Amino acid sequence: MxxxxxxxxxxxxxxxxxxxxxxxxxxxxxxxxxxxxxxxxxxxxxxxxNAVAKSLRTRRSKTIGVIVPDITNEFFAQIVLAIEKYCGPKGYSVFICNTDENGEKELQYIKELELKGVDGLIHLIGSDELFNVETNLPVVCIDRKPMAHNAAFITSDNFQGGYLAASELIEKGCKKILLIRDYRVGHPTLERQKGFKAALKEKKIPFNEEEQVLNVEVGIEQGKKAVQELIKNGNFDFDGVFATTDWLAFGAKLALEENGIKIPEEVKIIGFDNINLAKYSSVSSIHQDKEAMGQKAAENLINRIELNIHTNDVIKLPVTLVSRSSTSV
Known part of the structure; x- marks a missing residue:
């Protein structure tokens, strides 16, 4: 026709x-x-x-780009779904670009999205190189603090999360707690560690960073292997574990169980993110509201596009403790 x-x-x-x-x-x-x-x-x-003709007239394409490091990660996937859910009724289409945590791929996607004429970008935990890229596009970052770019910042209260995790373990009787964290220097991880240490200091619980911090690549096997090594070398004398992600917490749980160490009787464990893995493995966790993070990011970006707002907005969302059998008998 x-x-x-x-x-x-x-x-x-x-x-x-x-x-x-x-x-x-x-x-x-x-x-x-x-x-x-x-x-x-x-x-x-x-x-x-004709969408192209309309975008030429209005100077808007009604599209946004979303840069995500790993779409298979449930945490990121839930945020992206929330972004799409918010944008659809507003008339915006979403281009999702999965970078596989590759910095070069990330930068290439940003350039391609600019060429496609997207109206703005939402960036989930990416490389700091983003902020050295010259772009006039409105940008909203999730869980990574903008350094030199005029971008909004959506994050959870990671400091409070670390504080709640340590407080839960201390309340359950832990005196020596192992911290397993992402080896990369990123804003969320640093804030979680600061909150964790603040609670220990407040409760006068000793903490030796050299002995009590494991810096590892995020993943179940990586968390498991790190704890296995401590046990094998006779260096595991902890009664509590705080992992900065649920994946690391579950890995630690597997290592302890395989070595006959009872949870929570001998060692208590708490993770961060409260993804389904934590729920179905009965691991206590700090809950981040993934849907709210995605919605707030999309809302903020569309306001920037349509109202021409260009400020360094910081939106910090509250976290909550979800107690399960890994910390309570």
């Missing part, structure tokens, strides 16, 4: 192109009879507006 233009719809209905445009965009004044006449033709000929 031949694709109609607005001009041809106007000729078929006997009205001006301006009136057709008003009806299609639901703006201005026109009679109900005119509206019905135009929509009947639209339906009959299956008219679809």
């Amino acid at each position: 031949k694709k109609l233009t607005i001009k041809e719809i106007a000729e078929l209905t006997g009205v001006s192109t301006a009136t057709v445009s008003k009806v299609l965009n639901n703006t201005g004044r026109y009679s109900e009879e005119t509206r019905k006449k135009i929509l009947d033709v639209v339906q009959e000929y299956d008219y679809r507006p």
Whole structure:
């Protein structure tokens, strides 16, 4: 079937192109009879507006790019779903770019999204190199603090999360706690560690960073292997474990169980993120509201696009403790 233009719809209905445009965009004044006449033709000929032409007129493509380091990670996937859920009803399409935590791939995606004419970017925990890229696009970062770029920052209260984790372990009787953390220097991990240490200091619990911190790559096997090594070398004398992700917490749990160490009787464990892995393995965790993070990021970005807001907004979302059998008998 031949694709109609607005001009041809106007000729078929006997009205001006301006009136057709008003009806299609639901703006201005026109009679109900005119509206019905135009929509009947639209339906009959299956008219679809030319998005490219419209973006040239409005200077907006109604699309946003989302840079995500690992779409298979449940934490990121839930945030991305929340972004899509918010953007759809607002008329925005979402381009999702998975970087596999590759810095070069990340930068390439940003350049490609700019060329595609997206209206803005949402960036989930990426490389600091992003902030050295010259772009006029509105940017909202999730869980990574902007250093030199005029971007909004959406994050959880990671300091409070670390504080709650340590407080839970101390309350359950732990006197020597192992901290297993991401080896990379990132804002969320650093804040979690600061909160953890603040609670220990407040409760006068000794903490030796050299002996009580394991810096590892994030993953179940990596967490398991790190704890296995301590046990094998006779260096595991801890009664509590705080892992800065649920994956690391579950890995530690597997290592302890395989070595006959009882949880929570001998060692208590708490993780961070509260993904389904923690729920189904009964590991206590610090809950981050993934849906709220995605929604707030999308809302902030659309406001920047449509209202031309360019400020370094910081939105910090509260966290909560979810206690399970890894910390309570």
